[in-house]
Amino acid sequence: MHTGIADRSGFDELITVFQKILGVSFVFIDEESKNKYAHDETENLHFLPDIVLKPRTAEEISAIMKICNERKIPVTPRGAGTGLSGGALPNRGGVLISFERMNSIIEIDERNLQVTTEPGVITEVLQNAVKEKGLFYPPDPSSKGSCFIGGNIAENSGGPKAVKYGVVKDYVLNLEVVLPNGDIIWTGANVLKNATGYNLTQLMVGSEGTLGLVTKIVLKLIPHPKHDLLMLVPFNDLEKAGAAVSAIFRAGFTPSALELVEIDALKIVSSFVDSTVVPVSDDMQAHLIIELDGNHLDTLMSEMEKIAEVLTEFDCGEVFFADDAQQKAELWKLRRRAAEAVKLAGYTIEEDTVVPRAELPKLIRGVKELGKEYDFKAVCYGHAGDGNLHIRIKKEGSIYSLNNQDVIPALRALFKLVKSLGGTISGEHGIGLIQKEYMDIAFDETGMALMRGIKKAFDPNHILNCGKIFDLK
Amino acid sequence: MHTGIADRSGFDELITVFQKILGVSFVFIDEESKNKYAHDETENLHFLPDIVLKPRTAEEISAIMKICNERKIPVTPRGAGTGLSGGALPNRGGVLISFERMNSIIEIDERNLQVTTEPGVITEVLQNAVKEKGLFYPPDPSSKGSCFIGGNIAENSGGPKAVKYGVVKDYVLNLEVVLPNGDIIWTGANVLKNATGYNLTQLMVGSEGTLGLVTKIVLKLIPHPKHDLLMLVPFNDLEKAGAAVSAIFRAGFTPSALELVEIDALKIVSSFVDSTVVPVSDDMQAHLIIELDGNHLDTLMSEMEKIAEVLTEFDCGEVFFADDAQQKAELWKLRRRAAEAVKLAGYTIEEDTVVPRAELPKLIRGVKELGKEYDFKAVCYGHAGDGNLHIRIKKEGSIYSLNNQDVIPALRALFKLVKSLGGTISGEHGIGLIQKEYMDIAFDETGMALMRGIKKAFDPNHILNCGKIFDLK
Numbered sequence: 001m002h003t004g005i006a007d008r009s010g011f012d013e014l015i016t017v018f019q020k021i022l023g024v025s026f027v028f029i030d031e032e033s034k035n036k037y038a039h040d041e042t043e044n045l046h047f048l049p050d051i052v053l054k055p056r057t058a059e060e061i062s063a064i065m066k067i068c069n070e071r072k073i074p075v076t077p078r079g080a081g082t083g084l085s086g087g088a089l090p091n092r093g094g095v096l097i098s099f100e101r102m103n104s105i106i107e108i109d110e111r112n113l114q115v116t117t118e119p120g121v122i123t124e125v126l127q128n129a130v131k132e133k134g135l136f137y138p139p140d141p142s143s144k145g146s147c148f149i150g151g152n153i154a155e156n157s158g159g160p161k162a163v164k165y166g167v168v169k170d171y172v173l174n175l176e177v178v179l180p181n182g183d184i185i186w187t188g189a190n191v192l193k194n195a196t197g198y199n200l201t202q203l204m205v206g207s208e209g210t211l212g213l214v215t216k217i218v219l220k221l222i223p224h225p226k227h228d229l230l231m232l233v234p235f236n237d238l239e240k241a242g243a244a245v246s247a248i249f250r251a252g253f254t255p256s257a258l259e260l261v262e263i264d265a266l267k268i269v270s271s272f273v274d275s276t277v278v279p280v281s282d283d284m285q286a287h288l289i290i291e292l293d294g295n296h297l298d299t300l301m302s303e304m305e306k307i308a309e310v311l312t313e314f315d316c317g318e319v320f321f322a323d324d325a326q327q328k329a330e331l332w333k334l335r336r337r338a339a340e341a342v343k344l345a346g347y348t349i350e351e352d353t354v355v356p357r358a359e360l361p362k363l364i365r366g367v368k369e370l371g372k373e374y375d376f377k378a379v380c381y382g383h384a385g386d387g388n389l390h391i392r393i394k395k396e397g398s399i400y401s402l403n404n405q406d407v408i409p410a411l412r413a414l415f416k417l418v419k420s421l422g423g424t425i426s427g428e429h430g431i432g433l434i435q436k437e438y439m440d441i442a443f444d445e446t447g448m449a450l451m452r453g454i455k456k457a458f459d460p461n462h463i464l465n466c467g468k469i470f471d472l473k
Numbered sequence: 474m475h476t477g478i479a480d481r482s483g484f485d486e487l488i489t490v491f492q493k494i495l496g497v498s499f500v501f502i503d504e505e506s507k508n509k510y511a512h513d514e515t516e517n518l519h520f521l522p523d524i525v526l527k528p529r530t531a532e533e534i535s536a537i538m539k540i541c542n543e544r545k546i547p548v549t550p551r552g553a554g555t556g557l558s559g560g561a562l563p564n565r566g567g568v569l570i571s572f573e574r575m576n577s578i579i580e581i582d583e584r585n586l587q588v589t590t591e592p593g594v595i596t597e598v599l600q601n602a603v604k605e606k607g608l609f610y611p612p613d614p615s616s617k618g619s620c621f622i623g624g625n626i627a628e629n630s631g632g633p634k635a636v637k638y639g640v641v642k643d644y645v646l647n648l649e650v651v652l653p654n655g656d657i658i659w660t661g662a663n664v665l666k667n668a669t670g671y672n673l674t675q676l677m678v679g680s681e682g683t684l685g686l687v688t689k690i691v692l693k694l695i696p697h698p699k700h701d702l703l704m705l706v707p708f709n710d711l712e713k714a715g716a717a718v719s720a721i722f723r724a725g726f727t728p729s730a731l732e733l734v735e736i737d738a739l740k741i742v743s744s745f746v747d748s749t750v751v752p753v754s755d756d757m758q759a760h761l762i763i764e765l766d767g768n769h770l771d772t773l774m775s776e777m778e779k780i781a782e783v784l785t786e787f788d789c790g791e792v793f794f795a796d797d798a799q800q801k802a803e804l805w806k807l808r809r810r811a812a813e814a815v816k817l818a819g820y821t822i823e824e825d826t827v828v829p830r831a832e833l834p835k836l837i838r839g840v841k842e843l844g845k846e847y848d849f850k851a852v853c854y855g856h857a858g859d860g861n862l863h864i865r866i867k868k869e870g871s872i873y874s875l876n877n878q879d880v881i882p883a884l885r886a887l888f889k890l891v892k893s894l895g896g897t898i899s900g901e902h903g904i905g906l907i908q909k910e911y912m913d914i915a916f917d918e919t920g921m922a923l924m925r926g927i928k929k930a931f932d933p934n935h936i937l938n939c940g941k942i943f944d945l946k
Contacts, residue, residue, distance in 0.1 A: 109829070109831075110723065111719050111723070111829075111831035112719070112829040112830060112831045112832075113722055113723075114829065134725065155668055156667075156668045156672075157668075158666045158668075162665070162666055163665075166643075167666050169672070169675070170639075170643065179919065179923075183919045185916075185917065185919050185920050185923070186920075187920075188897070189827070189892075189895060189896055189897035189915070190829050190895035190896070191827045191828065191829060191859075191860055191861075191895070191896050191897055191900065192635070192636075192827075192830070192859040192860060192861075193631045193635055193640055193827050193856070193859050193860075193861050193900040193901055194629070194679075194827065194897055194899070194900065195628055195629045195630075195631075195679055195825070195899040195900060195901050195902060195903045195904070196897045196898050196899045196904060196908075196912075196915050197904060197912065197915065197916060197920075197924055197942055197943070198676060198679070198680055198684075198923075198924050198927055198942075199629075199642070199675050199676060199678065199679055199680075200920065200923060200924075202642070202672050202675035202676065203671060203672060203675070203676055203927075205672065206667075206668050206671070206672055207671055207672075211671075222727070223722065223725040223726070223727065226725075246584050246585070249586055249696065250583065250584070250586075252607065252696040252699075252768065253696070254695070254696065295725065296769070296772050299769050299772055352668070354662070354664045354665075354666050354667065355664065356582070356584075356585040356587065356663050356664060357585060357665070358582075358584035358585045359585075383666070386664075386665040386666050387664055387665060387666075388664075388665075388666050419662075422662060422663035422664070423662055423663070423664050424661070424662035424664055424667055424669045425669050426667070426668040426669045427664065427666040427667065427668060428666055428668050429668060430668045431668070431669060431670060435669075439669075439670065442662070442669050442670065443658075443670060444658065446652065446656045446658050447658050447659075447660075447670075447673065450652075450658075450671075450673060450930060450931065451670055451671045451673075453927075453929070453930025453931070454671055454676075454926075454927055454930055456926070456930070457923060457926025457927055457929070457930055458923065458926070469670055469671075470670070
């Protein structure tokens with residue numbers, strides 16, 4: 001352990017203390033358990049914890065934190081380990097707290113359209129549970145089938161529906177949080193409007209587990225829309241596809257999803273998932289996937305046609321309407337598995353850039369130019385409707401790691417371009433370990449000092465998930 | 474001046490310094506100017522500043538703040554002075570910074586559906602300017618014709634449209650802020666999704682001018698809906714009206730406004746505005762005002778009929794549909810001028826409670842019971858759709874003031890009721906000076922310590938709008 005435990009006898013005593021709190025079955029120091037929690041979905045990172053704890057309640061976590069705070073033992077909170085920036089990795093060793101046992105949906109409040117849940121519930125499980133009551137929790141990261149809702153809070157996750165429905169932060173009403181010193185607070189109230197003190201709720205959302213451990217979550221729900229329509233539109237020109245995105249909104253339409261997949265990514269993923277249903281045009285530079293949802297099918301069909309009309313001005317090919325549930329599922333599979341497919345094809349470095357949506361063509365063009373300058377290949381796909389473009393990069397002969405000087409100059413140039421377009425370095429993946437190298441591009445030293453000051457107000461002993469987002473100074 | 478200036482010669486020198494920064498025309502120490510900024514729309518509060526400054530740029534404010542920070546001079550930022558919690562009052566004397574000259578809309582970005590504005594623009598002016606381009610900025614506090622957008626940011630304002638479109642925080646993408654030490658930062662980026670560091674933007678929104686001075690604002694816009702429908706529905710029973718509110722959402726509808734006005738308030742305001750167009754039923758306990766908006770008139774009419782069907786289960790009277798623009802305007806006037814009318818009728822204490830919307834009947838019943846117990850009269854109206862109920866209180870023989878022991882026990886009992894229903898003490902007015910007495914009901918000492926820690930990170934010398942939201946300890 002990096003800090004706090006000077007010798008082996010201190011370590012054994014600590015284990016006994018944790019066993020008293022949790023029971024012997026939920027304290028792990030074996031190599032297999034430690035290895036299991038040493039990585040997430042971020043490429044090539046591996047950090048071993050010294051102890052893995054699996055609490056069931058906020059009170060247990062409070063007791064653990066009191067001890068760790070007193071002894072200055074590093075603590076890393078962890079959801080399902082699906083993160084793409086290393087936020088849940090125990091980079092300083094110490095104690096890892098897994099939320100996997102805190103997996104109950106506490107209450108679906110149909111009168112108030114709210115759900116109260118523990119953090120270890122899988123996002124899709126939560127979505128399905130509320131859908132059975134006719135209710136809708138929209139944020140749906142690609143990992144929705146395996147990620148935890150608590151991790152989504154930590155990273156302020158997005159997903160395809162964000163373009164119409166917003167991201168996680170737009171649904172979080174109130175959080176129960178265990179602070180680094182073990183105190184338990186609620187950050188707000190279970191209300192839709194709140195002008196009562198600083199917005200601690202919104203400060204927690206996206207703070208990547210560095211300010212407190214979220215133990216209960218109150219989310220806003222909305223009525224589930226009754227219908228949706230989906231279409232795939234190929235474009236001869238990547239930049240024109242980007243320009244078409246902006247035109248759709250300008251024409252007064254707000255799709256419930258508006259995704260872009262570049263031809264290179266589409267080819268890779270369509271052979272990967274072996275789709276026969278969806279027509280992929282090899283000679284088209286980009287495809288847009290456009291979904292509309294609502295309660296009136298006639299209205300949706302009329303709007304979809306009007307959108308298709310708008311798109312003809314941008315040199316698009318033949319529009320493919322997904323006719324039934326199977327076609328829709330196939331089309332979404334193509335999009336959702338893009339990251340996995342292109343990663344396997346050697347594009348191991350994923351960036352999560354976001355710009356104002358009309359700047360997408362400039363960003364896409366800039367990526368290609370930077371590729372020539374810095375000798376990398378890049379494929380683009382992502383949530384074009386809200387300007388959130390995932391860029392996957394392959395550089396021959398270079399394996400991705402932190403501090404890889406082969407890629408840092410290229411990524412710095414990319415992020416400076418993003419910043420110059422009014423954007424920033426992460427739209428939905430978070431900073432974690434792998435993007436903090438670039439935080440100086442997003443914030444100057446004054447902004448970083450404010451963040452460090454906030455961190456200090458919450459965690460004066462610097463025990464909770466330190467070294468994520470920024471280094472302490 | 475309360476601090477910083479020991480003697481008259483120091484004061485004169487300070488004036489000279491400010492005159493050099495702003496020009497002599499924008500530094501005021503005459504009694505008339507000081508009195509003009511000594512009050513806002515909060516009842517019975519009066520605090521004189523020592524100096525009134527009217528800067529034009531962030532750089533001028535930065536220069537002012539550097540001097541005030543060095544000399545520990547209290548600074549109070551002020552928008553249009555329409556606040557209802559005393560947030561813009563110079564309670565510690567010192568320097569008052571008025572944003573009235575920073576009143577330009579900098580850019581309406583039609584490609585990205587964003588507007589960049591200075592803080593001194595009147596909210597309705599901003600709304601009308603973007604509407605001319607077919608765009609919509611929904612948050613519309615009752616004071617929209619006179620309040621500044623900067624003040625709306627400070628208080629996280631709401632208004633009737635919040636029920637469908639959210640509050641100010643849901644539209645703020647990025648802020649330029651002058652910190653208490655004079656440093657200028659941007660809090661985020663001009664993007665719809667952001668997972669890059671702590672959410673400084675959301676921390677600023679609703680912080681009531683205690684963390685920094687907002688000098689530029691980037692807001693998200695949406696396409697303006699083409700049509701709206703409005704109806705007035707009387708109910709025999711106040712609690713049933715409250716229950717009907719929840720039922721509308723449960724049936725899958727999201728009105729663009731859903732307002733409740735209690736009979737006592739409606740009688741007062743309808744004689745106040747002398748309305749002949751809108752039928753007010755004297756024997757009905759409450760009225761709901763329900764608005765739907767969207768792009769398809771047929772769909773709206775069908776939905777409005779279905780909502781009216783839902784309401785018949787709650788013992789409602791005859792529904793009045795506002796047929797034309799004039800009827801709509803008259804009906805909205807009844808609602809928007811309710812606060813002014815009941816205030817003139819002696820209901821001088823306005824509370825801004827908010828609860829989960831299905832708890833409204835319990836809150837309304839509780840208010841009436843507390844009135845008997847504590848000997849006050851109360852009228853209720855407000856944004857029922859999002860559970861935000863304004864309660865105006867009249868207590869015979871008692872004039873409202875801070876620390877008025879005649880009303881504090883009654884208000885404490887009211888806020889404890891609100892808290893027990895899952896709600897909190899302010900939905901959209903903020904805490905300012907007048908609600909901080911009750912903050913211990915919303916947050917325990919741990920939560921308050923976090924807020925003080927955040928305040929210290931931003932304002933270590935405690936010069937900016939101190940004594941608002943909480944006292945420093």
